[in-house]
Amino acid sequence: MQARPHRQPAVLQNSVVVFSKNYLPLARINIKRAIVLLISGQAESLEIGNTTMWEVRSPSVVLQVPEHIRLTVSNPERLWKVPPVNRREVLRRDGHTCQYCGSTRNLTIDHVIPRSKGGQHSWDNVVAACERCNSLKGDRLPHEAGMVPKTKPKAPAHPAVAFAEQFWKAQHGED
Numbered sequence: 141m142q143a144r145p146h147r148q149p150a151v152l153q154n155s156v157v158v159f160s161k162n163y164l165p166l167a168r169i170n171i172k173r174a175i176v177l178l179i180s181g182q183a184e185s186l187e188i189g190n191t192t193m194w195e196v197r198s199p200s201v202v203l204q205v206p207e208h209i210r211l212t213v214s215n216p217e218r219l220w221k222v223p224p225v226n227r228r229e230v231l232r233r234d235g236h237t238c239q240y241c242g243s244t245r246n247l248t249i250d251h252v253i254p255r256s257k258g259g260q261h262s263w264d265n266v267v268a269a270c271e272r273c274n275s276l277k278g279d280r281l282p283h284e285a286g287m288v289p290k291t292k293p294k295a296p297a298h299p300a301v302a303f304a305e306q307f308w309k310a311q312h313g314e315d
């Protein structure tokens with residue numbers, strides 16, 4: 141008899157949503173990472189509604205892996221801090237798009253209320269702006285220049301919070 145080539149079972153292509161200890165959905169991870177977390181006791185099954193279970197077999201064990209797991213160890217969300225206000229982080233928050241004209245080229249940081257008029261270098265007063273819009277607006281207030289950013293600037297959301305919003309929206313959509 142000839143041995144069959146060992147193929148990765150389809151079940152290992154699934155992904156699992158991992159929740160924090162405080163039931164905040166954090167991220168979608170590969171089922172293999174989820175198995176490691178479950179086996180090492182760093183996570184447990186979490187059942188929400190009709191949770192799908194996948195059966196993963198190894199020569200010695202059969203493991204039921206749910207599509208949602210919850211970390212039993214403490215909170216990775218604590219490790220995240222609001223990033224500093226700098227060009228790289230501001231452009232990332234604003235999707236590398238000028239908040240005045242939508243251009244994605246020659247981007248700079250614009251202070252919505254100019255610093256010369258008391259505007260702060262803070263998350264709620266900076267937006268990505270192309271060089272052209274930035275110099276067009278110059279030292280004027282938004283209403284003076286007739287240039288108002290497309291989105292009201294604010295500190296970027298915690299990545300897990302952003303994920304959570306998306307996750308619950310998707311869950312809701314499935315109902």
Ligand SMILES: [Zn+2]
Pocket residue numbers: 238239240241242243269270271272273274
């Ligand atoms: Zn622009």
